[in-house]
Amino acid sequence: MIQNIETFLVDVPTIRPHKLSVATMNTQTLVLVRLRCADGITGWGEATTIGGLSYGGESPESIKTNIDTYIAPLLVGMEASEVAKAMARVRKVIQGNRFAKCAIETALLDAQARRLGVPLSELLGGRVRDALPVAWVLASGDTVRDIAEGEKMLELRRHRIFKLKIGLRDVMDDVAHVLEIKRALGERASVRVDVNQAWSETDAVRGIAALEAGGIDLIEQPVKAGNRAALARLKQRFDVAIMADEALHGPADALALAQADAADVYAVKITQSGGLLPALEVATVARLAGVGLYGGTMLEGGVGTAATAHVCSTFAELAWGTELFGPLLLTQEVLREPLVYRDFMLQVPTGPGLGVEIDTDKLRAMQRQ
């Protein structure tokens, strides 16, 4: 039986300012959920977002309030091992709130996988890979600093895929910044950009033409999320791969984007999809439509990152790797043992459930009062 559900906000400084077109992050607010069951088993989930309300429609505070006020009372007293019934109730009664639903589903699945003594991946159909390629995001806002950071990551053998956050400056200034980094890193790295919706379609035509010519491998969400037709026109116009991120809020969007032939690649995010099982549905639509997969992040800490890793470990094809580096951007760790990054890959945890343990003493000390 589900005994109680608690939510925690944890403000953690980032290792350096992280500049996106929608926000500059100096701290990240982790939203963590603990679900305790009458059989003594505890499950954890995470609903972290980026930049308060500047990236998505749910803020850390709204997620906490909505779980505490509306979702937890629906679930307390239900059978904890009946994850699908519990989530069916949540999905029937609660509109929207994809991030909150994701955290709840993660906690239920973590608890159930622990109960069964298996890694969470095995409840999701089973893993076909034990490690995932991980991109690093260069977003200091400074070209020289970004190049030095990229060189350091290559030397450490931690990352050889780099995503650059652009869209804040004039299109051609951004292009010059990106191409300088590409020239410095050369064939040793895959260099990609994320515009986070900042360009008009005409900006995008100019910007993508120059980036494609300069050897950039992937263009993420160049135009507004709602402008599916523009994304489709850009996909038809250019050879370089176009990725949908903010345009993709779960399986229905995955289908609509596929029907519009609007993207070469989907950024699969468990929070944006509204949970782990909807994220698997996004991946299935992609597979059937011939769309490539990429494991996306909302810069979650260890819990959400592990959950996404379990999901991505089940993908037969993962052509574009992942960006599951969230914990590495943070100055403090909430896990007892950090996730393992080695040889350019994140190792998918092997223990029961998520395969990570929360340091509850640390959490108590770090949580927002």
Ligand SMILES: O=C(O)C[C@H]1C=CC(=O)O1
């Ligand atoms: O992809 C996004 O838009 C969000 C995010 C992922 C990595 C990062 O730095 O920001």
Ligand SMILES: [Mn+2]
């Ligand atoms: Mn993105």
